[in-house]
Amino acid sequence: MTPQDQATDGTPSPFTEIQVTGESEYTITIGRGAIERVPEALGDRVAKVLIIHTPTVGKIASDLRDSLQERYAHVLLAEVPDAESAKRVEVAAFCWQILGQSDFTRTDAIIGLGGGAVTDLAGFVAGTWLRGVRLVQIPTSVLGMVDAAVGGKTGINTNEGKNLVGTFTAPTGVICDIDLVDSLPRNEILAGFAEVAKCGFIAEPEILDILEADVDRATDPQTPEFQRLIELAVGVKARVVSEDFREGGLREILNYGHTLGHAIEHAERYQWRHGVAISIGMMYAAELGRMAGALSDAAVDRHRRILSSLTLPLNYPAGRWAGLLATMQRDKKARAGMLRFIVLDEIGKPRVLAGVDDSMLQFAYQEIAN
Numbered sequence: 191m192t193p194q195d196q197a198t199d200g201t202p203s204p205f206t207e208i209q210v211t212g213e214s215e216y217t218i219t220i221g222r223g224a225i226e227r228v229p230e231a232l233g234d235r236v237a238k239v240l241i242i243h244t245p246t247v248g249k250i251a252s253d254l255r256d257s258l259q260e261r262y263a264h265v266l267l268a269e270v271p272d273a274e275s276a277k278r279v280e281v282a283a284f285c286w287q288i289l290g291q292s293d294f295t296r297t298d299a300i301i302g303l304g305g306g307a308v309t310d311l312a313g314f315v316a317g318t319w320l321r322g323v324r325l326v327q328i329p330t331s332v333l334g335m336v337d338a339a340v341g342g343k344t345g346i347n348t349n350e351g352k353n354l355v356g357t358f359t360a361p362t363g364v365i366c367d368i369d370l371v372d373s374l375p376r377n378e379i380l381a382g383f384a385e386v387a388k389c390g391f392i393a394e395p396e397i398l399d400i401l402e403a404d405v406d407r408a409t410d411p412q413t414p415e416f417q418r419l420i421e422l423a424v425g426v427k428a429r430v431v432s433e434d435f436r437e438g439g440l441r442e443i444l445n446y447g448h449t450l451g452h453a454i455e456h457a458e459r460y461q462w463r464h465g466v467a468i469s470i471g472m473m474y475a476a477e478l479g480r481m482a483g484a485l486s487d488a489a490v491d492r493h494r495r496i497l498s499s500l501t502l503p504l505n506y507p508a509g510r511w512a513g514l515l516a517t518m519q520r521d522k523k524a525r526a527g528m529l530r531f532i533v534l535d536e537i538g539k540p541r542v543l544a545g546v547d548d549s550m551l552q553f554a555y556q557e558i559a560n
C-alpha cells in the first residue's frame with residue numbers, strides 16, 4: 191500500500207491515493223470532490239455504465255449520470271431498496287435483468303453508489319454478470335468508505351445468515367468523496383466509526399489516539415481529523431487486502447468482532463446497523479481475549495471507553511446466548527464445526543482463537559450480557 195500525493199504524470203494531486211496491490215491492483219482516491227475521478231477509475235473502452243444506488247442518494251446518482259452521459263454511450267440508473275433490503279437475491283436478479291435487457295458486455299461497467307449494503311450488492315452483481323465486469327465503488331457512508339467498498343468482498347444475505355453468498359471481486363477503482371457524507375445522518379456516521387475503531391484495535395493505534403483526543407472533532411466530516419481517520423482506516427484495509435485478497439489467513443483480522451456481531455444482526459432480522467452490532471461483537475471479542483489470557487484489563491476498558499464515546503452499545507440481553515451460538519456455527523471462519531474468533535493479545539496484535547470450549551464462550555458472554 192503506497193499513499194501518494196502526486197498523480198502519475200508528476201502533477202500534485204488534490205486527493206490522497208492509496209494503492210491496493212497483489213492479486214488485484216487498484217487505487218482508492220480520498221478527498222472532497224474526488225468524484226471527478228470516476229472516468230479514470232472506469233478506465234478505457236467502457237460504453238455502458240449501470241449505476242446501482244438507493245433512494246437516499248438518488249440526487250447524487252442522477253447528477254453523476256448527467257456528468258457521465260457526456261462521455262459514455264449509455265448511462266443507466268438502477269434504484270434498489272435501502273440498507274439490508276438491498277442484499278437479497280431478488281434484488282440481484284432485478285439488476286441482472288437490467289443488464290441483460292441492456293445488452294451489457296464484458297467491457298461495460300457497474301458503479302456501486304451508496305452505503306455498504308449497496309456496494310456489497312453492486313459488487314456481487316458485477317462479480318457474477320458474465321462472470322465479472324468492471325466495477326467502480328463510490329461509497330457514501332463512513333462504513334462504506336473505510337471498509338465495505340474498499341476490499342473486494344461482496345455479498346448478499348440468505349434466510350440462514352449474513353453474507354452467506356458472495357464473491358471476491360476487485361473494483362477497478364474506489365472513490366471516497368468526503369462531500370458525499372455531508373448528507374449522512376449522525377447515527378450512521380457513528381455506526382461507521384465502529385469499523386474505524388476496529389482498524390485502531392487490530393492494527394493502527396493512532397486511530398484510537400485521535401478518537402480519544404476529541405471524539406466530536408474526529409467524527410465531524412468538516413475537520414481534518416475526520417479525513418485523517420478515513421485515510422488511516424483505509425490504509426489498514428488496503429494493507430491487509432494487498433497481502434491476502436482471498437482471506438487465506440491475515441484478512442481474517444478484519445473480522446474482529448464480527449463472529450458475534452453477524453449473529454446479532456441475524457437475530458435482529460437485519461434491522462440493526464452493522465456497526466452497532468459489531469460494537470457489541472468487539473466488546474465480546476475483547477472479553478474473550480482477556481479470558482484467553484493475554485489482553486489486559488486496561489485494553490478491555492479502552493474498548494469500552496472508545497466505543498461508548500461513539501455512543502455505540504456494549505451489551506446484549508442475557509437470554510439470547512443459545513440462539514446466537516447456533517447462528518455463529520455458520521460463521522465463515524468456522525472450520526469442521528469448530529468456531530474460530532479473532533482476539534487481541536494486545537492492541538494492534540490480533541490472532542485467531544480456535545477450539546475454545548462452550549463454557550468459556552458463555553462466560554465471556556456473561557461479561558457483556560445485560
Ligand SMILES: NC(=O)c1ccc[n+]([C@@H]2O[C@H](COP(=O)([O-])OP(=O)(O)OC[C@H]3O[C@@H](n4cnc5c(N)ncnc54)[C@H](O)[C@@H]3O)[C@@H](O)[C@H]2O)c1
Pocket residue numbers: 244246247272273274277304305306307308310330331332333334337338339341342343344345353370371372373374375378381382385463464465
Ligand atoms: N464487503 C465488506 O468488506 C464489508 C465491510 C463492512 C461492512 N459491509 C456491509 O456493509 C453494510 C453496512 O454498510 P452501511 O453501514 O453503510 O449501511 P447501509 O448501506 O445500510 O447505509 C446506512 C444508511 O445510510 C444511508 N446513506 C448512505 N449514504 C448516505 C448519504 N450520503 N446520505 C444519506 N443517507 C445515506 C443508506 O441509504 C442507509 O439508509 C452491511 O451490509 C455490512 O455487512 C461489508
Ligand SMILES: O=C(O)C(=O)C[C@@H](O)[C@H](O)[C@H](O)COP(=O)(O)O
Pocket residue numbers: 337341343345352353385437441442444445448522
Ligand atoms: O473485508 C473483510 O474481510 C472483512 O471482514 C470486513 C468486515 O468489516 C465486513 O463486515 C465483511 O463483510 C465481513 O465479511 P464476512 O466474510 O464475515 O461476511
Ligand SMILES: [Zn+2]
Pocket residue numbers: 337385448464468
Ligand atoms: Zn464489518
